[in-house]
Amino acid sequence: MVDITDYTEDEILILEVKGEIDASSSLSLDQAIADALKKNYRNVLVDLSKLDYISSAGLGVFMSYIQEFKQKQIYFALFGLSEKVSNVFQILGLDQLIPVFPTLEQAKNQVHGV
Amino acid sequence: MEYKHQVNCSKEKLGDLREFVRKVLDRLEIAEFQKNELVLAIDEVCANVIIHSHQCNAKDWIQLTIKTDNPQGLVFEVIDSGKGFNISKYRTPSLEELIEQRRKGGLGLRLIRKIMDEVHYEKSTHHHTYRFFKKCQHK
Numbered sequence: 001m002v003d004i005t006d007y008t009e010d011e012i013l014i015l016e017v018k019g020e021i022d023a024s025s026s027l028s029l030d031q032a033i034a035d036a037l038k039k040n041y042r043n044v045l046v047d048l049s050k051l052d053y054i055s056s057a058g059l060g061v062f063m064s065y066i067q068e069f070k071q072k073q074i075y076f077a078l079f080g081l082s083e084k085v086s087n088v089f090q091i092l093g094l095d096q097l098i099p100v101f102p103t104l105e106q107a108k109n110q111v112h113g114v
Numbered sequence: 115m116e117y118k119h120q121v122n123c124s125k126e127k128l129g130d131l132r133e134f135v136r137k138v139l140d141r142l143e144i145a146e147f148q149k150n151e152l153v154l155a156i157d158e159v160c161a162n163v164i165i166h167s168h169q170c171n172a173k174d175w176i177q178l179t180i181k182t183d184n185p186q187g188l189v190f191e192v193i194d195s196g197k198g199f200n201i202s203k204y205r206t207p208s209l210e211e212l213i214e215q216r217r218k219g220g221l222g223l224r225l226i227r228k229i230m231d232e233v234h235y236e237k238s239t240h241h242h243t244y245r246f247f248k249k250c251q252h253k
Contacts, residue, residue: 022132023161024125030218053132055157056221063209064218084150091151091228092221093209 001025002051004032012111013041014104018050021058030061037065042074043111047104049080054088062098079107120177121160123168123196131160131178138180142188144250152188152248155229158222159192159201159244167196167242187231187249198242201226202235 002019013036021029036044046062048054062078069076077099081089089095101107108114119134121127135156139149160176168174174196181189206224207217227233232247 020129022125022128022157023165024128026218055128055154055161056225057161057218060212060218060221063212063221064216066213067216084147087147087150088154088225092224097209097213 002028012043014045016047020053022055023057026057026061033065044076045107046078047080051085054085077107115182117180122172123164123174124172132157143252148251151229155226158226163194167194167198190246192244194242200235201244202233
């Protein structure tokens with residue numbers, strides 16, 4: 001099961017993802033990112049600090065939006081990954097394709113060019 | 115020892131399968147990161163079989179066996195009575211292709227191949243067997 005909420009901070013849209021993303025729950029993530037795109041924010045960050053598990057179904061959702069974020073010139077990044085979740089991104093090299101930060105503060109610094 | 119678990123072909127059962135694999139691996143003296151990777155790889159195998167071989171038909175079932183007796187490593191077997199697919203011959207698309215085509219699928223087999231040391235497929239009259247071997251790193 002996965003629970004996704006969103007809020008804004010300093011004009012950045014932040015999605016908070018809690019629980020587990022696998023083949024049965026990845027549609028919720030897909031829908032949440034599709035909805036985030038419609039809100040026309042220049043910056044979208046995803047908080048994965050409360051994500052306990054991710055399979056390829058979840059990774060595939062993130063990957064499928066890389067082009068769209070790029071085309072719409074929206075900055076998209078992830079932050080707060082646990083060691084376990086981070087390892088899954090690293091196995092496939094996705095941490096090289098999507099910016100990943102340890103904390104929200106560091107992700108925001110990147111957005112604001114600090 | 116040999117541990118068996120059977121589930122219906124519903125994606126909602128993947129959580130049960132992960133819990134089963136985790137419980138078996140917790141009995142063994144292997145590194146935590148490797149337990150996490152093996153749970154992930156088996157989740158990927160079973161998701162592929164449930165979705166592609168059974169089209170998520172909950173009346174069908176798959177059976178997972180974990181064999182822990184081999185001192186060289188662990189053997190995982192998934193028995194599937196659906197359409198089956200030759201996992202050892204399936205081409206994994208490149209990351210560039212997946213990004214370009216905005217595809218959400220295609221990463222699972224790549225993960226399985228990166229995590230498992232050996233991937234085998236066997237077809238018999240009534241079922242398909244997907245067999246995986248992983249050399250273990252002890253704690």
